[in-house]
Amino acid sequence: MKVKRYVVDSLPQAMEQIKMELGKDAIILHTKKIRIGGFLGLFGKEKTEVIAAVDQKTPMLAETTRIDKPLKPSNTNVLLQEVKDLKSFMVKMMVNENETIHFKTVYQNEMKEIYKRLIEQGVKEEVAVELLEDTIKRIDQQENKGKIIEEVKQNLINRMNAKHREIQDKTKILHFVGPTGVGKTTTIAKLAAEQVLKYKKRIAFITADTYRIAAVDQLKTYAEILNSPLEVVFSPQETQRAIDKLKDYDLIFMDTAGRNYHNEMYISELNRILAKTDASETFLVLSLTHKYEDMVSILGQFNKVKIDKLLFTKYDETLTYGAILNIISSFPYKISYITNGQNVPDDIEVFNVEKLAKAILGV
CATH class of the missing domain: 3.30.70 (Alpha-Beta Plaits)
Incomplete structure (x- = not known):
C-alpha cells in the first residue's frame, strides 16, 4: 500500500x-x-x-500455477506490515494534531499577542517563529503570561549578548563608514568626547570626507572643542602620513565620505584610503530609520570593506527596532553603540541588549 x-x-x-x-x-x-x-x-x-x-x-498468478501450493508467506507478511505502517502513520498524525491543539489551548493567547508584537516591530516571520518556538521549549505549561513574556525577553537578551562588543583595548585607529545621511560625523564626535571626558584618552581626528566642505568644518569645530588635532587627507598616501604624524595619540578617529554605496568605484576608493592594521577597527554606521531591506543591501556592499562592528543611529527617530534583531540573527557582525539624539556627547550609549529587548516586546 x-x-x-x-x-x-x-x-x-x-x-x-x-x-x-x-x-x-x-x-x-x-x-x-x-x-x-x-x-x-x-x-x-x-x-x-x-x-x-x-x-x-500483487500481479495475478499465471494460469499454469498449481493452486494446491500454499501462498508464499512473504507476500502475506508484506501486506500485514503495510497495514501496520498505515495504522502507525494515522496514530502519529492524530497525536501530532492533538499536541498542536493542546499547544494552542495553553499558549495561543499569550503567544499570539507576543508574535503580533514582534511582527509589528519589523521582526522577520522566520526569526519570530524560531524565537518563540525556542522559548516554548524552555517554559512549563503552567506558567502565566507574565512569565512567558519574561522568558521571551530573556531569550532575546541571550541571543543579543553574544553580538555585543565595544571598542577593543588594543584598538588604535577607528574607521567610520556608511551611506549618506546616517550621522557619521556627529557620531564620531560623541564617541571621541566620551573617550576624552570619561576615559581621559588623548585622541586625534582624520577626515577623508572632502566631498562636503561642511563635514570638514563640522569635525574641525569638534576637534577645537576637544583640543585635538585634525588631519584632512585625499589619498592613501596622505592617510598613512597622517597616521604617522598622530602615532603618539591613544585613539585616532577617521571619518569618511558618505556617498552612494551602490557605486562600486566609491567602495574601491574607500578600501584604498582606509589604514587597516591589526590595531584598527571599521565601524559601519546604519540609521534605524532605514528599511531592513535597505540595511541588508548596505551590508552587502560594505562587506567588501571588511566591517568589524555595526553602530546604529537615530534610535530616537523610530518606534520599530526589529531590524536590529533580524541583522543579529542573519549576520555575524557585533553591535557596538546606539545613538539616540543630536546632543554631543550625551546621546550615545553602549548597545544595551536588555533595553532593546524591552523596546521590541513593549514591556
Missing part, C-alpha cells in the same frame, strides 16, 4: 493530483484544514491537507 500526503488550496485540486499520481483506485483516508506559516497555526495561509492511499496489487 502506498500512502501520500498532499497540501493544496482545495479538495478538487487534491483529487486531480491524487488521480494523476496514485490512479483512479486511490482512496482518501483523511482531510483537514491547516495553516501554513505563522506561529502555532496563527496568521498563516489556510490550506487543505489530504492523506490518500492506493493498494499496490
Whole structure:
C-alpha cells in the first residue's frame, strides 16, 4: 500500500493530483484544514491537507500455477506490515494534531499577542517563529503570561549578548563608514568626547570626507572643542602620513565620505584610503530609520570593506527596532553603540541588549 500526503488550496485540486499520481483506485483516508506559516497555526495561509492511499496489487498468478501450493508467506507478511505502517502513520498524525491543539489551548493567547508584537516591530516571520518556538521549549505549561513574556525577553537578551562588543583595548585607529545621511560625523564626535571626558584618552581626528566642505568644518569645530588635532587627507598616501604624524595619540578617529554605496568605484576608493592594521577597527554606521531591506543591501556592499562592528543611529527617530534583531540573527557582525539624539556627547550609549529587548516586546 502506498500512502501520500498532499497540501493544496482545495479538495478538487487534491483529487486531480491524487488521480494523476496514485490512479483512479486511490482512496482518501483523511482531510483537514491547516495553516501554513505563522506561529502555532496563527496568521498563516489556510490550506487543505489530504492523506490518500492506493493498494499496490500483487500481479495475478499465471494460469499454469498449481493452486494446491500454499501462498508464499512473504507476500502475506508484506501486506500485514503495510497495514501496520498505515495504522502507525494515522496514530502519529492524530497525536501530532492533538499536541498542536493542546499547544494552542495553553499558549495561543499569550503567544499570539507576543508574535503580533514582534511582527509589528519589523521582526522577520522566520526569526519570530524560531524565537518563540525556542522559548516554548524552555517554559512549563503552567506558567502565566507574565512569565512567558519574561522568558521571551530573556531569550532575546541571550541571543543579543553574544553580538555585543565595544571598542577593543588594543584598538588604535577607528574607521567610520556608511551611506549618506546616517550621522557619521556627529557620531564620531560623541564617541571621541566620551573617550576624552570619561576615559581621559588623548585622541586625534582624520577626515577623508572632502566631498562636503561642511563635514570638514563640522569635525574641525569638534576637534577645537576637544583640543585635538585634525588631519584632512585625499589619498592613501596622505592617510598613512597622517597616521604617522598622530602615532603618539591613544585613539585616532577617521571619518569618511558618505556617498552612494551602490557605486562600486566609491567602495574601491574607500578600501584604498582606509589604514587597516591589526590595531584598527571599521565601524559601519546604519540609521534605524532605514528599511531592513535597505540595511541588508548596505551590508552587502560594505562587506567588501571588511566591517568589524555595526553602530546604529537615530534610535530616537523610530518606534520599530526589529531590524536590529533580524541583522543579529542573519549576520555575524557585533553591535557596538546606539545613538539616540543630536546632543554631543550625551546621546550615545553602549548597545544595551536588555533595553532593546524591552523596546521590541513593549514591556
